[in-house]
Amino acid sequence: MTSENTISRRGLFMKLGILFNGLVATALTVPIVRFLLSSVTRGRASAYLSWVPLGRVNEFPEGETRLATFTNPYVTPTDGKTVDTACWVRRVEGEQFQVFAINCAHLGCPVRWFPQSGLFMCPCHGGAYYRDGSRASGPPERGLFEYPYKVQDGMVTIQAGELPTPGSPTASLFGTKAPCGARDELVSIESKLSASSETNALLRKTKTWA
Amino acid sequence: MGVIGQIGQWFDQRLQLAAPIRDAAEHPVPRNTASWFYVFGSAALTVFLLQLVTGILLALIYVPSASEAWSSLQALNHDVTLGWFIRAMHGWGSNFMVAIVLIHMVQVFLFGAYKFPRELTWIVGVFLLLMTLGMAFSGQVLRFDQDAYWGLGIGASIASRVPIAGPIIVKLMLGGPIIAGATLSRFFALHVFVIPGMLIGFVCLHLLMVLKLGINEWPMPGRLVKRATYEDEYHQLTRKDGAPFVPYAVWKDLFFAAFILLAVAACALYFGPFGPTGRPDPTIIQTAPKPDYFFLWLYGLLSYLPPSMETPALLIGPVVVIAFLVLLPFLSGEGEKSWRRRPIAVLTVLLIAIILGTLTHLAGYTPWSPHMNAWSGDPVPEQFLHGRTALERQGALVLQVKQCRNCHSLGDLGGQRGPALDSVAVRLTQDQLIRQVIQGGGNMPAYGKNLSPAETTALVAFLETLHPRGQAPARDAARDLALGEDKNQRQGAQR
Numbered sequence: 001m002t003s004e005n006t007i008s009r010r011g012l013f014m015k016l017g018i019l020f021n022g023l024v025a026t027a028l029t030v031p032i033v034r035f036l037l038s039s040v041t042r043g044r045a046s047a048y049l050s051w052v053p054l055g056r057v058n059e060f061p062e063g064e065t066r067l068a069t070f071t072n073p074y075v076t077p078t079d080g081k082t083v084d085t086a087c088w089v090r091r092v093e094g095e096q097f098q099v100f101a102i103n104c105a106h107l108g109c110p111v112r113w114f115p116q117s118g119l120f121m122c123p124c125h126g127g128a129y130y131r132d133g134s135r136a137s138g139p140p141e142r143g144l145f146e147y148p149y150k151v152q153d154g155m156v157t158i159q160a161g162e163l164p165t166p167g168s169p170t171a172s173l174f175g176t177k178a179p180c181g182a183r184d185e186l187v188s189i190e191s192k193l194s195a196s197s198e199t200n201a202l203l204r205k206t207k208t209w210a
Numbered sequence: 211m212g213v214i215g216q217i218g219q220w221f222d223q224r225l226q227l228a229a230p231i232r233d234a235a236e237h238p239v240p241r242n243t244a245s246w247f248y249v250f251g252s253a254a255l256t257v258f259l260l261q262l263v264t265g266i267l268l269a270l271i272y273v274p275s276a277s278e279a280w281s282s283l284q285a286l287n288h289d290v291t292l293g294w295f296i297r298a299m300h301g302w303g304s305n306f307m308v309a310i311v312l313i314h315m316v317q318v319f320l321f322g323a324y325k326f327p328r329e330l331t332w333i334v335g336v337f338l339l340l341m342t343l344g345m346a347f348s349g350q351v352l353r354f355d356q357d358a359y360w361g362l363g364i365g366a367s368i369a370s371r372v373p374i375a376g377p378i379i380v381k382l383m384l385g386g387p388i389i390a391g392a393t394l395s396r397f398f399a400l401h402v403f404v405i406p407g408m409l410i411g412f413v414c415l416h417l418l419m420v421l422k423l424g425i426n427e428w429p430m431p432g433r434l435v436k437r438a439t440y441e442d443e444y445h446q447l448t449r450k451d452g453a454p455f456v457p458y459a460v461w462k463d464l465f466f467a468a469f470i471l472l473a474v475a476a477c478a479l480y481f482g483p484f485g486p487t488g489r490p491d492p493t494i495i496q497t498a499p500k501p502d503y504f505f506l507w508l509y510g511l512l513s514y515l516p517p518s519m520e521t522p523a524l525l526i527g528p529v530v531v532i533a534f535l536v537l538l539p540f541l542s543g544e545g546e547k548s549w550r551r552r553p554i555a556v557l558t559v560l561l562i563a564i565i566l567g568t569l570t571h572l573a574g575y576t577p578w579s580p581h582m583n584a585w586s587g588d589p590v591p592e593q594f595l596h597g598r599t600a601l602e603r604q605g606a607l608v609l610q611v612k613q614c615r616n617c618h619s620l621g622d623l624g625g626q627r628g629p630a631l632d633s634v635a636v637r638l639t640q641d642q643l644i645r646q647v648i649q650g651g652g653n654m655p656a657y658g659k660n661l662s663p664a665e666t667t668a669l670v671a672f673l674e675t676l677h678p679r680g681q682a683p684a685r686d687a688a689r690d691l692a693l694g695e696d697k698n699q700r701q702g703a704q705r
Binding site for chain 2: 036037039040042048067069072074075076077078079080081082083084085086102103106107108109110111112114116117118119121122123124125126128130131136137138139140141161162163165166167168
C-alpha cells in the first residue's frame with residue numbers, strides 16, 4: 001500500500017500530529033518569550049526612570065560634595081535594602097549642581113570622595129576622577145556618570161532608576177565628559193605660575209615642556 | 211538462593227539493568243591506565259555529587275529573596291546545627307570542583323586524550339568547564355552580600371559593553387533596571403535548576419562516551435593516532451593488555467575520591483564557611499569588593515589592561531578562548547599523543563598556568579587598588595622625619611592630608627598603585643617633582659587645583675629629602691647654570 005508517492009493513513013496522522021504540536025509550541029513560545037523579556041520591554045522608552053528628590057538645596061553646602069541616598073523609583077516586594085541607592089551631590093554654586101552616580105564608570109564599584117585631594121577614588125581597579133567627575137587616572141574610559149537634575153521648590157531632584165553602566169542607553173543622559181580635565185588643569189597651573197614666588201622660575205620652564 | 215538474592219532477581223527481572231551495569235563495570239581498560247593520573251575525572255564527579263547533596267541541604271534553609279537571603283545565611287552560620295559546616299563544605303566543594311575540573315582538563319590535554327575518536331568527549335568537557343564556572347559565579351551571587359552585590363555590578367558593566375545588545379543583556383541579567391530582588395531570584399533559578407540540570411545531562415553524555423569509546427590509553431611517544439587504524443589498535447590493546455575496570459583500576463578512583471572528600475571536609479572544618487561579608491546595602495560604600503578565588507585572575511587582568519584594550523579583550527577574548535578549546539580536537543585530531551613529543555602543548559599549559567597564577571597572586575594584595583585609609587592610617591615612618599626642616603615636615607603633612615599615601619608607599623606602608631616614594635628624589639629632580647605633582651601624568655591625577663603654591667613648595671621640599679643615605683638626589687645640571695647654584699639642593703646632597 002505504501003509506495004513512494006502515496007501516504008498511509010497512519011503516516012498522515014503522524015505528520016499532522018507533528019504539525020499540530022509545532023503550532024501549539026509556536027503559540028506557547030509567544031507568552032514564554034514575552035515573560036522572559038519582560039524586564040527588557042518594561043524598560044523601553046525609559047519607563048524605569050523617574051524624578052526622585054534627594055534633599056533640600058540648603059542641605060548641600062556650596063563648593064562641597066556630599067553623599068546622598070534615594071530609593072530607586074521601581075520597587076518590587078522582595079528588593080529589601082537593594083533599592084536604596086547612594087550618589088554624590090556636588091553643589092558647584094547657587095542652584096548649579098552635579099550629581100554623580102556612585103558606580104565607577106569602569107566596572108561599577110562604589111567610588112569614594114576625598115575632599116582633601118579633591119578626588120573620587122575607586123577601591124576596585126584604581127580609577128580616579130576629579131571633583132567635576134572627569135577622569136583623572138586609571139582604567140575608566142570616561143568620567144563619572146551624571147544624573148540629570150533639576151531644582152524644584154527648593155528640592156534637588158534627579159532622574160534615576162537604572163543601574164548606570166558604560167553601555168546603558170541612559171549613559172548619554174548621564175553625560176559624557178572629556179577624557180580628562182586637562183585644559184582646566186593647565187589654566188589652574190597658569191594661575192599658580194603668577195601666584196607662586198618660590199617656584200616661579202622653575203614652573204615657567206615646566207610650562208614650556210607641557 | 212537467599213532472600214536478598216530473590217529480591218534482587220525480582221527487581222532485575224523488571225529493570226533488566228544488572229547485565230549492562232556488569233558489562234560497564236567490567237569493560238576492559240588498558241592496564242597502564244590504572245594510574246593515579248587517571249583519577250581526576252571521577253574525582254570531579256564525586257565533588258559534583260557532594261555539591262548536589264550539600265546544595266539541597268542548604269536549600270532547606272536558604273531564602274532566595276534580596277531582603278532575606280543575607281539573614282538566612284546568618285541563620286545557617288549561627289543558628290542551625292552544623293549549618294556552618296554544610297555551607298563550608300559547599301563553598302570549599304566549589305573551589306575543589308573548579309580546581310579538579312581544570313586539572314582533569316590539563317591531564318586530558320597533555321595525554322592527547324582529546325584526539326580521535328574522543329573529540330566530542332572533549333567538547334562536552336569544555337561545556338562542563340564553562341558550566342562549572344557558571345555555577346561558581348552564580349553561587350557567589352547567591353551568597354548575597356556586598357561582594358555579591360558589587361560583583362553583579364561588575365558583571366553588568368561588562369555585559370553592557372556588548373555592542374547594540376548590551377543594555378538588553380544587562381536587563382535580562384538583572385531582571386530589571388537595577389540589582390535587586392529579581393536579580394537574586396533569577397540567579398537562584400540558574401544556580402539551582404538550569405545549570406545543574408544541564409550539568410547532569412552533560413555529565414551523563416561525557417560518561418557514556420568514556421564507556422563507549424574506552425578510556426584513553428597511556429600515550430607512548432611515537433605511537434601516532436590515525437583515524438583509519440586507531441579503533442582497531444585500541445581494541446587489540448585492550449584484548450592483549452587489558453583488565454576489567456572493576457576492580458583492576460577502580461580502587462585508585464575510590465581512594466582518591468575519598469581523599470578529596472576528606473580534604474574538602476578538612477578545609478571546611480578548619481577554615482569554615484565563606485562569608486557572607488557585609489549586608490547587600492548599596493548605601494554602604496565603605497567596601498572593597500573582591501571576587502571569589504577562581505575569578506581573582508580576571509580581577510587582575512581588568513586592572514592591568516589599558517583602557518582602550520579592555521572592551522575588545524572582554525568581549526572577544528572569551529569567544530576566542532572557547533572557540534579554540536572547541537576547535538582543538540579538529541585542529542589536531544590525529545598524530546602524537548605523548549606530552550614528551552608535544553613541546554608546544556606543554557609550554558602553552560605552563561604559560562597559561564603562570565599567567566593565571568601570577569594574576570591570582572597579584573589579586574591577593576591588589577597593588578592596583580588605592581588603600582582608602584592609608585592617608586589617615588599609615589603614618590610617615592619616623593626615619594623620614596628625623597632632622598628635617600619645618601618646611602619639609604610641613605610637606606610630609608601635605609603628603610598625608612592630600613591622600614598621596616593612598617597610592618604611594620613610604621617604608622612599605624601605604625598603597626602600591628603608584629611607585630614607592632622612599633627614594634623618589636633619586637629618580638626625579640626638583641623641576642620634575644613639581645611638574646609631576648601639579649600636572650600628574652602616567653597614572654597619576656593632576657593635583658594642580660588641589661594644592662596651594664605653599665603646599666606644593668612644602669610637599670616638593672619633603673619629597674626632595676627622600677633618597678637613601680649617601681646617595682645624592684637627582685639634579686638638573688642645566689638648571690644650576692640658568693638660575694645659579696641652589697642652596698637647598700646642595701644641602702640636600704650633603705644630607
